[in-house]
Amino acid sequence: MKQDLNQSQKEQLSALADGQLAAGDIGAALAFADSDEGRQTWQLYQLVGDVLRSPELAHHAQHDVLSGVRAQLAREPRPQLQPMALQAITAAQGVDRAANGSVFRWKVAAGVASVAAVAALGWSSMLGSGSAPAGIELVQNGAPQQSVPTEIVAMQSGPGAPVMLRDPRLDELLAAHRQYSSVAALQMPANFLRNAGFSDTSVRH
Amino acid sequence: MKPSVTPPSASDSDLQLVERTNAGDQRAFELLVIKYQRRIERLIARMVRDTDQVQDIAQETFIRAYRALHQFRGEAQFYTWLYRIAVNTAKKALLDMKRNPVVTDSALRNQSDEDETSAPGQELTTDETPETVLAAQEIAQAVNAAMQALPEELRQAVTLREIEGLSYEEIAAAMECPIGTVRSRIFRAREAISARVKPLLENQTGKRW
Numbered sequence: 237m238k239q240d241l242n243q244s245q246k247e248q249l250s251a252l253a254d255g256q257l258a259a260g261d262i263g264a265a266l267a268f269a270d271s272d273e274g275r276q277t278w279q280l281y282q283l284v285g286d287v288l289r290s291p292e293l294a295h296h297a298q299h300d301v302l303s304g305v306r307a308q309l310a311r312e313p314r315p316q317l318q319p320m321a322l323q324a325i326t327a328a329q330g331v332d333r334a335a336n337g338s339v340f341r342w343k344v345a346a347g348v349a350s351v352a353a354v355a356a357l358g359w360s361s362m363l364g365s366g367s368a369p370a371g372i373e374l375v376q377n378g379a380p381q382q383s384v385p386t387e388i389v390a391m392q393s394g395p396g397a398p399v400m401l402r403d404p405r406l407d408e409l410l411a412a413h414r415q416y417s418s419v420a421a422l423q424m425p426a427n428f429l430r431n432a433g434f435s436d437t438s439v440r441h
Numbered sequence: 442m443k444p445s446v447t448p449p450s451a452s453d454s455d456l457q458l459v460e461r462t463n464a465g466d467q468r469a470f471e472l473l474v475i476k477y478q479r480r481i482e483r484l485i486a487r488m489v490r491d492t493d494q495v496q497d498i499a500q501e502t503f504i505r506a507y508r509a510l511h512q513f514r515g516e517a518q519f520y521t522w523l524y525r526i527a528v529n530t531a532k533k534a535l536l537d538m539k540r541n542p543v544v545t546d547s548a549l550r551n552q553s554d555e556d557e558t559s560a561p562g563q564e565l566t567t568d569e570t571p572e573t574v575l576a577a578q579e580i581a582q583a584v585n586a587a588m589q590a591l592p593e594e595l596r597q598a599v600t601l602r603e604i605e606g607l608s609y610e611e612i613a614a615a616m617e618c619p620i621g622t623v624r625s626r627i628f629r630a631r632e633a634i635s636a637r638v639k640p641l642l643e644n645q646t647g648k649r650w
Contacts, residue, residue: 250628252472254602255453256609262461266468275475280635280642282476287584288603294581295573296642297478299496305474305503309467312507 246277253281455519463511470510474503477520481527488531491538498534502527576645583641587634598623599630 245268251257252265268274279297286293455476461469478499485498506526513522588596594616601607601615609627613620 246632247624247628250631251624252457253454254609254627255455255457256624257457259457262457262469266461266466266472269472270468275471277635278472279475280638281631283479283580284584284631284634284638285603286479287581288588288599291577291581293479293483294584295479295577296580296645297475298482298573299499301478301482301496301499301503302471302474304496304500305507306471308500308504309470309507312504 242273245274249274249277250281253278253285456515459510459513459515459519462507470507473519477523478503480520481523484524484527485531488528489535494534494538498531499527501534502530505530576641579641580638583637584634587637591630591633595626595630595633598626599634602627 245265248257248261248265249269252262252269257265269278283293283296455473458469458473462473481499481502482495485502486492486495489495489498502523506523509526513519588599591599597616598612601612602609607615609620609623612623612627616623
Protein backbone atom coordinates (compact mmCIF):
# COMPACT_ATOMS: atom_id res chain seq x y z
CA MET A 237 0.00 0.00 0.00
CA LYS A 238 2.74 2.40 1.06
CA GLN A 239 4.80 1.23 -1.88
CA ASP A 240 1.96 2.12 -4.25
CA LEU A 241 1.62 5.56 -2.68
CA ASN A 242 5.34 6.08 -3.00
CA GLN A 243 5.30 5.09 -6.66
CA SER A 244 2.34 7.37 -7.28
CA GLN A 245 4.14 10.29 -5.65
CA LYS A 246 7.24 9.65 -7.71
CA GLU A 247 5.18 9.46 -10.87
CA GLN A 248 3.71 12.85 -9.99
CA LEU A 249 7.21 14.27 -9.64
CA SER A 250 8.11 12.78 -12.99
CA ALA A 251 5.11 14.48 -14.58
CA LEU A 252 5.96 17.75 -12.80
CA ALA A 253 9.47 17.57 -14.24
CA ASP A 254 7.86 17.47 -17.68
CA GLY A 255 5.44 20.29 -16.94
CA GLN A 256 2.60 17.83 -17.47
CA LEU A 257 1.23 17.53 -13.96
CA ALA A 258 -2.35 18.66 -13.41
CA ALA A 259 -2.51 21.89 -11.45
CA GLY A 260 -4.54 20.26 -8.72
CA ASP A 261 -1.77 17.72 -8.05
CA ILE A 262 1.12 20.16 -7.76
CA GLY A 263 0.58 20.75 -4.05
CA ALA A 264 0.85 17.03 -3.29
CA ALA A 265 3.92 16.70 -5.51
CA LEU A 266 5.63 19.61 -3.75
CA ALA A 267 4.82 18.11 -0.38
CA PHE A 268 6.53 14.89 -1.42
CA ALA A 269 9.45 16.81 -2.91
CA ASP A 270 9.93 18.46 0.47
CA SER A 271 10.94 15.10 1.95
CA ASP A 272 14.45 13.68 1.60
CA GLU A 273 13.26 10.92 -0.67
CA GLY A 274 11.24 13.29 -2.82
CA ARG A 275 14.12 15.72 -3.13
CA GLN A 276 16.54 12.98 -4.12
CA THR A 277 14.06 11.62 -6.62
CA TRP A 278 13.70 15.06 -8.21
CA GLN A 279 17.47 15.47 -8.27
CA LEU A 280 17.95 12.08 -9.91
CA TYR A 281 15.31 12.76 -12.56
CA GLN A 282 16.96 16.08 -13.41
CA LEU A 283 20.40 14.48 -13.52
CA VAL A 284 19.17 11.68 -15.80
CA GLY A 285 17.50 14.16 -18.15
CA ASP A 286 20.58 16.40 -18.28
CA VAL A 287 22.92 13.48 -18.95
CA LEU A 288 20.69 12.22 -21.76
CA ARG A 289 20.79 15.64 -23.37
CA SER A 290 24.42 16.45 -22.63
CA PRO A 291 27.07 14.16 -21.11
CA GLU A 292 28.83 17.35 -20.00
CA LEU A 293 26.35 17.56 -17.16
CA ALA A 294 27.00 14.06 -15.89
CA HIS A 295 28.10 15.17 -12.46
CA HIS A 296 26.26 15.53 -9.25
CA ALA A 297 26.08 18.84 -7.44
CA GLN A 298 29.44 19.74 -5.98
CA HIS A 299 28.13 21.87 -3.15
CA ASP A 300 25.16 22.03 -0.86
CA VAL A 301 23.80 25.22 -2.31
CA LEU A 302 20.25 24.43 -1.30
CA SER A 303 20.95 24.58 2.43
CA GLY A 304 22.61 27.94 2.03
CA VAL A 305 19.74 29.25 -0.05
CA ARG A 306 17.25 27.96 2.51
CA ALA A 307 19.08 29.60 5.38
CA GLN A 308 19.23 32.88 3.51
CA LEU A 309 15.59 32.74 2.46
CA ALA A 310 14.58 32.12 6.05
CA ARG A 311 15.89 35.60 6.78
CA GLU A 312 14.16 37.11 3.74
CA PRO A 313 10.73 38.66 3.93
CA ARG A 314 8.75 36.14 1.98
CA PRO A 315 5.33 36.48 0.45
CA GLN A 316 2.56 34.93 2.46
CA LEU A 317 0.95 31.84 1.07
CA GLN A 318 -2.03 33.22 -0.75
CA PRO A 319 -4.86 30.73 -1.17
CA MET A 320 -6.56 33.03 -3.65
CA ALA A 321 -3.43 33.32 -5.73
CA LEU A 322 -2.95 29.58 -5.69
CA GLN A 323 -6.56 29.10 -6.73
CA ALA A 324 -6.06 31.55 -9.54
CA ILE A 325 -2.98 29.65 -10.69
CA THR A 326 -4.86 26.39 -10.46
CA ALA A 327 -7.74 27.77 -12.45
CA ALA A 328 -5.44 29.32 -15.03
CA GLN A 329 -3.51 26.11 -15.46
CA GLY A 330 -6.66 24.05 -15.67
CA VAL A 331 -7.74 25.72 -18.87
CA ASP A 332 -5.93 26.30 -22.11
CA ARG A 333 -3.70 29.34 -21.98
CA ALA A 334 -4.45 32.22 -24.27
CA ALA A 335 -1.90 32.94 -26.97
CA ASN A 336 -0.99 36.19 -25.25
CA GLY A 337 -1.28 34.69 -21.78
CA SER A 338 2.38 35.05 -21.07
CA VAL A 339 2.46 38.76 -21.91
CA PHE A 340 2.08 40.63 -18.67
CA ARG A 341 0.84 43.90 -20.15
CA TRP A 342 -2.18 42.08 -21.54
CA LYS A 343 -2.97 40.84 -18.07
CA VAL A 344 -2.68 44.39 -16.72
CA ALA A 345 -4.94 45.66 -19.49
CA ALA A 346 -7.44 42.91 -18.79
CA GLY A 347 -7.38 43.74 -15.10
CA VAL A 348 -7.96 47.44 -15.72
CA ALA A 349 -10.76 46.66 -18.16
CA SER A 350 -12.40 44.36 -15.61
CA VAL A 351 -12.26 47.01 -12.89
CA ALA A 352 -13.66 49.63 -15.28
CA ALA A 353 -16.49 47.32 -16.31
CA VAL A 354 -17.40 46.56 -12.71
CA ALA A 355 -17.28 50.26 -11.84
CA ALA A 356 -19.50 51.16 -14.79
CA LEU A 357 -22.02 48.46 -13.93
CA GLY A 358 -22.02 49.50 -10.29
CA TRP A 359 -22.51 53.15 -11.19
CA SER A 360 -25.36 52.45 -13.57
CA SER A 361 -27.09 50.12 -11.12
CA MET A 362 -26.70 52.73 -8.39
CA LEU A 363 -28.33 55.34 -10.59
CA GLY A 364 -31.04 52.98 -11.64
CA SER A 365 -31.87 51.80 -8.16
CA GLY A 366 -33.79 55.00 -7.40
CA SER A 367 -31.57 56.02 -4.55
CA ALA A 368 -31.24 59.66 -5.54
CA PRO A 369 -28.40 61.74 -4.21
CA ALA A 370 -29.02 63.67 -1.03
CA GLY A 371 -29.32 67.03 -2.80
CA ILE A 372 -32.10 65.83 -5.04
CA GLU A 373 -33.80 64.26 -2.08
CA LEU A 374 -33.85 67.62 -0.28
CA VAL A 375 -35.37 69.36 -3.26
CA GLN A 376 -37.99 66.71 -3.55
CA ASN A 377 -38.82 67.06 0.13
CA GLY A 378 -39.09 70.83 -0.20
CA ALA A 379 -41.43 70.68 -3.15
CA PRO A 380 -44.01 68.09 -2.53
CA GLN A 381 -44.91 66.25 -5.61
CA GLN A 382 -48.29 66.82 -7.07
CA SER A 383 -49.82 63.91 -8.68
CA VAL A 384 -50.64 64.91 -12.22
CA PRO A 385 -53.45 62.91 -13.66
CA THR A 386 -52.19 61.01 -16.61
CA GLU A 387 -54.28 61.39 -19.65
CA ILE A 388 -53.83 58.78 -22.26
CA VAL A 389 -55.58 59.39 -25.54
CA ALA A 390 -56.40 56.59 -27.85
CA MET A 391 -55.97 57.67 -31.42
CA GLN A 392 -57.09 55.83 -34.44
CA SER A 393 -56.27 57.25 -37.85
CA GLY A 394 -58.99 55.36 -39.61
CA PRO A 395 -61.26 52.41 -39.44
CA GLY A 396 -59.29 49.25 -39.25
CA ALA A 397 -56.02 51.08 -38.45
CA PRO A 398 -54.18 50.08 -35.29
CA VAL A 399 -54.96 52.09 -32.17
CA MET A 400 -52.04 54.13 -30.87
CA LEU A 401 -52.00 55.31 -27.30
CA ARG A 402 -50.69 58.87 -27.03
CA ASP A 403 -49.63 60.72 -23.93
CA PRO A 404 -50.24 64.46 -24.40
CA ARG A 405 -47.38 65.35 -22.10
CA LEU A 406 -45.00 63.33 -24.18
CA ASP A 407 -46.30 65.02 -27.32
CA GLU A 408 -45.72 68.45 -25.76
CA LEU A 409 -42.24 67.49 -24.75
CA LEU A 410 -41.39 66.24 -28.21
CA ALA A 411 -42.85 69.39 -29.79
CA ALA A 412 -40.78 71.61 -27.51
CA HIS A 413 -37.63 69.69 -28.28
CA ARG A 414 -38.18 68.93 -31.89
CA GLN A 415 -34.53 69.39 -32.72
CA TYR A 416 -33.81 66.27 -30.68
CA SER A 417 -36.67 64.30 -32.04
CA SER A 418 -34.53 62.23 -34.35
CA VAL A 419 -32.26 61.00 -31.67
CA ALA A 420 -31.34 57.55 -32.82
CA ALA A 421 -29.60 54.70 -31.22
CA LEU A 422 -26.50 56.78 -31.66
CA GLN A 423 -27.66 58.83 -28.65
CA MET A 424 -27.00 62.07 -30.49
CA PRO A 425 -28.96 64.29 -32.86
CA ALA A 426 -28.93 62.77 -36.27
CA ASN A 427 -31.18 64.85 -38.42
CA PHE A 428 -29.29 63.75 -41.47
CA LEU A 429 -30.63 60.27 -40.99
CA ARG A 430 -33.90 59.31 -42.61
CA ASN A 431 -36.11 56.49 -41.70
CA ALA A 432 -36.32 53.81 -44.28
CA GLY A 433 -39.46 51.86 -44.89
CA PHE A 434 -41.05 49.48 -47.29
CA SER A 435 -43.78 51.89 -48.43
CA ASP A 436 -44.49 52.29 -52.10
CA THR A 437 -41.97 54.71 -53.62
CA SER A 438 -44.64 56.27 -55.83
CA VAL A 439 -46.46 57.60 -52.78
CA ARG A 440 -44.87 60.79 -51.59
CA HIS A 441 -46.02 62.81 -48.64
CA MET B 442 16.99 15.63 -35.03
CA LYS B 443 19.62 17.53 -33.15
CA PRO B 444 19.21 17.16 -29.41
CA SER B 445 18.81 20.36 -27.47
CA VAL B 446 20.11 20.99 -23.99
CA THR B 447 16.82 22.35 -22.74
CA PRO B 448 13.71 20.51 -23.81
CA PRO B 449 11.24 22.89 -25.46
CA SER B 450 8.47 22.28 -22.98
CA ALA B 451 10.68 22.41 -19.91
CA SER B 452 9.50 25.99 -19.52
CA ASP B 453 6.04 24.69 -18.66
CA SER B 454 7.46 23.03 -15.60
CA ASP B 455 9.60 26.04 -14.72
CA LEU B 456 6.73 28.44 -15.16
CA GLN B 457 4.52 26.32 -12.94
CA LEU B 458 7.19 26.39 -10.25
CA VAL B 459 7.79 30.13 -10.63
CA GLU B 460 4.10 30.91 -10.31
CA ARG B 461 3.84 28.66 -7.33
CA THR B 462 6.82 30.39 -5.70
CA ASN B 463 5.35 33.81 -6.37
CA ALA B 464 2.17 32.62 -4.69
CA GLY B 465 4.23 32.00 -1.55
CA ASP B 466 5.26 28.36 -1.85
CA GLN B 467 9.01 28.30 -1.26
CA ARG B 468 9.20 24.56 -1.88
CA ALA B 469 8.66 25.22 -5.55
CA PHE B 470 11.70 27.49 -5.67
CA GLU B 471 13.81 24.81 -4.01
CA LEU B 472 13.00 22.47 -6.89
CA LEU B 473 14.24 25.11 -9.29
CA VAL B 474 17.45 25.41 -7.25
CA ILE B 475 18.01 21.64 -7.39
CA LYS B 476 17.23 21.54 -11.08
CA TYR B 477 19.64 24.28 -12.13
CA GLN B 478 22.31 24.11 -9.46
CA ARG B 479 24.70 21.94 -11.45
CA ARG B 480 24.49 24.10 -14.57
CA ILE B 481 24.93 27.29 -12.60
CA GLU B 482 27.89 25.89 -10.68
CA ARG B 483 29.50 24.79 -13.90
CA LEU B 484 28.97 28.20 -15.45
CA ILE B 485 30.41 30.04 -12.47
CA ALA B 486 33.32 27.64 -12.20
CA ARG B 487 34.33 28.70 -15.71
CA MET B 488 34.48 32.32 -14.65
CA VAL B 489 36.25 32.36 -11.30
CA ARG B 490 39.55 30.95 -10.15
CA ASP B 491 38.71 30.61 -6.52
CA THR B 492 36.98 27.27 -5.91
CA ASP B 493 35.53 28.48 -2.64
CA GLN B 494 33.78 31.28 -4.47
CA VAL B 495 31.73 28.98 -6.68
CA GLN B 496 29.34 27.90 -3.97
CA ASP B 497 28.94 31.44 -2.60
CA ILE B 498 28.27 32.92 -6.03
CA ALA B 499 25.87 30.11 -6.93
CA GLN B 500 24.02 30.71 -3.70
CA GLU B 501 23.94 34.45 -4.27
CA THR B 502 22.65 33.83 -7.79
CA PHE B 503 19.66 31.90 -6.52
CA ILE B 504 18.95 34.43 -3.76
CA ARG B 505 18.95 37.24 -6.32
CA ALA B 506 16.73 35.20 -8.59
CA TYR B 507 14.31 34.62 -5.73
CA ARG B 508 14.14 38.31 -4.95
CA ALA B 509 13.53 39.21 -8.57
CA LEU B 510 11.28 36.28 -9.36
CA HIS B 511 8.15 38.41 -9.55
CA GLN B 512 9.78 40.19 -12.50
CA PHE B 513 10.10 36.97 -14.48
CA ARG B 514 7.31 37.03 -17.04
CA GLY B 515 7.95 33.76 -18.76
CA GLU B 516 8.77 35.52 -22.03
CA ALA B 517 12.18 33.82 -22.05
CA GLN B 518 13.30 30.45 -20.79
CA PHE B 519 13.80 30.47 -17.05
CA TYR B 520 17.37 29.27 -17.46
CA THR B 521 18.16 32.13 -19.84
CA TRP B 522 17.00 34.54 -17.17
CA LEU B 523 18.91 32.70 -14.44
CA TYR B 524 22.01 32.51 -16.60
CA ARG B 525 22.16 36.30 -16.86
CA ILE B 526 21.78 36.68 -13.13
CA ALA B 527 24.58 34.16 -12.55
CA VAL B 528 26.94 35.91 -14.96
CA ASN B 529 26.23 39.31 -13.43
CA THR B 530 26.62 37.96 -9.92
CA ALA B 531 29.94 36.35 -10.82
CA LYS B 532 31.21 39.54 -12.46
CA LYS B 533 30.22 41.59 -9.45
CA ALA B 534 31.94 39.14 -7.12
CA LEU B 535 35.08 39.36 -9.20
CA LEU B 536 34.98 43.13 -9.16
CA ASP B 537 34.49 43.07 -5.44
CA MET B 538 37.58 40.96 -5.11
CA LYS B 539 39.43 43.47 -7.29
CA ARG B 540 40.27 40.77 -9.72
CA ASN B 541 39.84 40.52 -13.41
CA PRO B 542 37.29 37.98 -14.58
CA VAL B 543 38.89 34.84 -15.84
CA VAL B 544 36.76 33.57 -18.66
CA THR B 545 37.86 30.40 -20.34
CA ASP B 546 37.78 29.93 -24.08
CA SER B 547 34.78 27.66 -23.90
CA ALA B 548 32.82 30.19 -21.88
CA LEU B 549 33.66 32.88 -24.42
CA ARG B 550 32.55 30.63 -27.24
CA ASN B 551 29.27 29.89 -25.55
CA GLN B 552 27.59 33.08 -24.54
CA SER B 553 24.25 31.61 -25.52
CA ASP B 554 22.50 29.84 -22.67
CA GLU B 555 21.49 27.00 -24.93
CA ASP B 556 25.02 26.19 -25.88
CA GLU B 557 26.60 26.87 -22.56
CA THR B 558 26.13 23.41 -21.18
CA SER B 559 27.07 21.54 -24.32
CA ALA B 560 30.47 23.10 -24.73
CA PRO B 561 32.95 20.74 -26.28
CA GLY B 562 35.80 22.17 -24.22
CA GLN B 563 37.79 19.49 -22.48
CA GLU B 564 39.61 21.77 -20.06
CA LEU B 565 38.88 21.42 -16.40
CA THR B 566 36.78 24.05 -14.75
CA THR B 567 37.66 25.41 -11.33
CA ASP B 568 35.70 22.76 -9.51
CA GLU B 569 36.80 19.82 -11.62
CA THR B 570 39.43 17.37 -10.54
CA PRO B 571 40.45 14.14 -12.20
CA GLU B 572 38.25 12.38 -9.65
CA THR B 573 35.15 14.42 -10.46
CA VAL B 574 35.76 13.94 -14.18
CA LEU B 575 35.99 10.20 -13.66
CA ALA B 576 32.84 10.25 -11.55
CA ALA B 577 31.01 12.12 -14.29
CA GLN B 578 32.14 9.57 -16.85
CA GLU B 579 30.83 6.78 -14.65
CA ILE B 580 27.46 8.45 -14.35
CA ALA B 581 27.24 9.00 -18.09
CA GLN B 582 28.15 5.35 -18.75
CA ALA B 583 25.60 4.16 -16.21
CA VAL B 584 22.87 6.23 -17.83
CA ASN B 585 23.76 4.96 -21.28
CA ALA B 586 23.91 1.35 -20.10
CA ALA B 587 20.53 1.74 -18.39
CA MET B 588 19.06 3.19 -21.56
CA GLN B 589 20.28 0.23 -23.58
CA ALA B 590 18.77 -2.19 -21.09
CA LEU B 591 15.34 -0.56 -21.19
CA PRO B 592 12.44 -2.23 -22.98
CA GLU B 593 11.91 -0.65 -26.38
CA GLU B 594 8.69 1.20 -25.48
CA LEU B 595 10.25 2.76 -22.37
CA ARG B 596 13.40 3.77 -24.19
CA GLN B 597 11.42 5.31 -27.01
CA ALA B 598 9.15 7.23 -24.64
CA VAL B 599 11.96 8.71 -22.55
CA THR B 600 14.02 9.51 -25.64
CA LEU B 601 11.15 11.38 -27.27
CA ARG B 602 10.61 13.29 -24.05
CA GLU B 603 14.10 14.05 -22.77
CA ILE B 604 16.07 14.32 -25.99
CA GLU B 605 13.51 15.35 -28.58
CA GLY B 606 11.49 17.41 -26.13
CA LEU B 607 8.07 16.22 -27.29
CA SER B 608 5.02 16.73 -25.10
CA TYR B 609 3.07 13.80 -23.72
CA GLU B 610 0.38 14.41 -26.33
CA GLU B 611 2.89 14.30 -29.16
CA ILE B 612 4.52 11.17 -27.78
CA ALA B 613 1.11 9.53 -27.41
CA ALA B 614 0.37 10.31 -31.04
CA ALA B 615 3.77 9.05 -32.16
CA MET B 616 3.56 5.84 -30.15
CA GLU B 617 -0.17 5.37 -30.70
CA CYS B 618 -1.00 4.93 -27.05
CA PRO B 619 -2.92 6.89 -24.40
CA ILE B 620 -1.29 9.84 -22.65
CA GLY B 621 -1.53 8.01 -19.32
CA THR B 622 0.58 5.22 -20.78
CA VAL B 623 3.16 7.74 -21.95
CA ARG B 624 3.36 9.25 -18.48
CA SER B 625 3.75 5.80 -16.94
CA ARG B 626 6.41 4.69 -19.42
CA ILE B 627 8.51 7.81 -18.91
CA PHE B 628 8.26 7.42 -15.16
CA ARG B 629 9.28 3.75 -15.31
CA ALA B 630 12.20 4.59 -17.57
CA ARG B 631 13.40 7.28 -15.19
CA GLU B 632 13.12 4.93 -12.26
CA ALA B 633 15.09 2.22 -14.05
CA ILE B 634 17.88 4.63 -15.02
CA SER B 635 17.91 6.23 -11.55
CA ALA B 636 18.34 2.78 -9.98
CA ARG B 637 21.60 2.42 -11.88
CA VAL B 638 22.87 5.88 -11.01
CA LYS B 639 22.00 5.82 -7.32
CA PRO B 640 24.80 3.47 -6.18
CA LEU B 641 27.34 5.63 -7.99
CA LEU B 642 26.14 8.74 -6.23
CA GLU B 643 26.26 6.96 -2.90
CA ASN B 644 29.84 5.98 -3.55
CA GLN B 645 30.81 9.42 -4.74
CA THR B 646 29.09 11.47 -2.07
CA GLY B 647 29.40 9.00 0.77
CA LYS B 648 25.77 9.39 1.73
CA ARG B 649 22.75 7.21 1.17
CA TRP B 650 20.53 7.97 -1.85
